[in-house]
Structures are given as C-alpha cells and as structure tokens.
Amino acid sequence: MYLGKQRIKGFFVTGTDTGVGKTEVAAYLAGFLSKKGFKVGVMKPIATGDSSDAKVLKAEPVVLFKLPLAPLVAGKVNKRKIWEAFEKLKTENDIVIIEGIGGVMVPISGKGRKAFYVLDMMSKMKLPAIIVARPNLGTINHTLMTVKLLQSKKIKIAAIVFNHTSRIKNDISIKTNPKVIEKLSGVKVFGIMPYTKNRNKRRIKWLRRISSL
Numbered sequence: 156m157y158l159g160k161q162r163i164k165g166f167f168v169t170g171t172d173t174g175v176g177k178t179e180v181a182a183y184l185a186g187f188l189s190k191k192g193f194k195v196g197v198m199k200p201i202a203t204g205d206s207s208d209a210k211v212l213k214a215e216p217v218v219l220f221k222l223p224l225a226p227l228v229a230g231k232v233n234k235r236k237i238w239e240a241f242e243k244l245k246t247e248n249d250i251v252i253i254e255g256i257g258g259v260m261v262p263i264s265g266k267g268r269k270a271f272y273v274l275d276m277m278s279k280m281k282l283p284a285i286i287v288a289r290p291n292l293g294t295i296n297h298t299l300m301t302v303k304l305l306q307s308k309k310i311k312i313a314a315i316v317f318n319h320t321s322r323i324k325n326d327i328s329i330k331t332n333p334k335v336i337e338k339l340s341g342v343k344v345f346g347i348m349p350y351t352k353n354r355n356k357r358r359i360k361w362l363r364r365i366s367s368l
Contacts, residue, residue: 166253197212287315314343
C-alpha cells in the first residue's frame with residue numbers, strides 16, 4: 156500500500172521514555188487508517204505491569220508480565236512467539252501498527268554484548284518509526300538520543316510527535332523545542348497533541364497529514 160509516494164506497510168510507535176503517550180498515538184493512528192479503508196492490524200509485543208495499553212489498542216499483548224519492570228527483569232521473553240505474531244499480522248492486514256515498550260534502549264533479553272533491546276526489535280521488524288516525545292524541558296536531549304540510536308540501526312524515522320500527557324505551563328521550552336529538534340535532527344515534527352482530560356474528545360490536527368508521510 157502507499158501513503159503519499161512511499162510504499163509503507165506500517166509504523167512502529169516508540170517513545171523517548173515510558174509514559175509519553177505511545178498508546179494514544181498508536182490507537183489514533185490505527186483508527187485514522189481504518190477509516191481510510193485499510194485493514195489495520197495492531198500489536199503490543201510486550202507489556203509489563205498490566206495490559207491496559209493493549210486494551211486501548213484493542214489487541215492483547217503477545218507477551219505479558221505482571222511486574223511493572225523492564226522485560227529483561229520481569230521474566231523470560233519468548234521472542235519466537237513475537238516474530239510469529241508479527242508475521243501473521245503482516246499477512247492478514249494491509250498495514251500494521253506496533254507499539255513498543257518504554258524507550259528504544261529498554262532491554263528485552265540477553266546480557267552484555269548479546270543483550271537484545273527494543274531497538275533491535277525495531278530493526279528486525281523494519282518498519283518506519285514514529286517517535287513520541289515529551290514537550291517540556293529535557294526533551295531535546297532525550298529525543299535527539301532516540302533519533303541517533305534509530306539512525307545507527309538505519310531505521311527510517313517517519314516523524315516525531317510531541318504529546319502533552321498532563322497539564323503543564325506552556326513556557327518558552329515548550330514553544331521552542333519542536334523547531335529546535337526538527338532543525339537539529341532533520342526529522343519532521345508532525346505536530347503537538349494537546350492535553351485534555353477526555354481522550355475521546357481530543358482533536359489531533361496533525362493526524363490529518365498522515366498521507367504526507
């Protein structure tokens with residue numbers, strides 16, 4: 156399938172940290188593409204603590220651990236099960252939306268040089284990444300590090316989205332961060348998701364521009 160002039164089979168929604176709003180972005184993206192007539196498959200490869208994120212995505216996690224820890228610490232991850240679920244999802248859908256866990260350097264398995272991270276999962280899945288970032292002070296460092304790591308694995312970055320997960324003062328850092336990050340990284344900032352208490356009433360103007368990816 157094509158979005159704009161590029162052939163894209165899906166997106167991997169990652170974040171600069173945990174709790175930045177990856178689930179919300181992934182859910183809205185999947186909903187938007189579904190309304191465009193595409194058969195969309197969504198997947199949460201790994202969840203720890205609970206499966207509330209997967210419920211928002213309307214997809215049960217492939218691997219679920221009860222403890223709210225990094226997967227490496229929470230238990231043994233069956234990676235084969237994840238790859239099989241991913242391949243099946245691609246076969247059955249026009250486009251797939253994958254939501255990661257935490258940031259790109261969250262450890263999944265192994266140790267030392269053989270450690271396997273979310274970054275490695277993204278590299279194997281070969282989907283363009285959408286980075287969800289915090290809007291306030293400190294996000295330049297976190298976002299640019301995420302960009303650099305993805306680029307080191309030659310993972311295409313489709314866009315960066317700034318998500319307000321809580322009500323914060325709209326200071327000078329929030330106003331300038333998107334332009335600074337876009338200029339320094341060379342990655343398109345797709346837009347800013349404002350904070351509202353009711354998710355169902357959110358207005359996401361940037362989502363209408365998804366065809367430009």
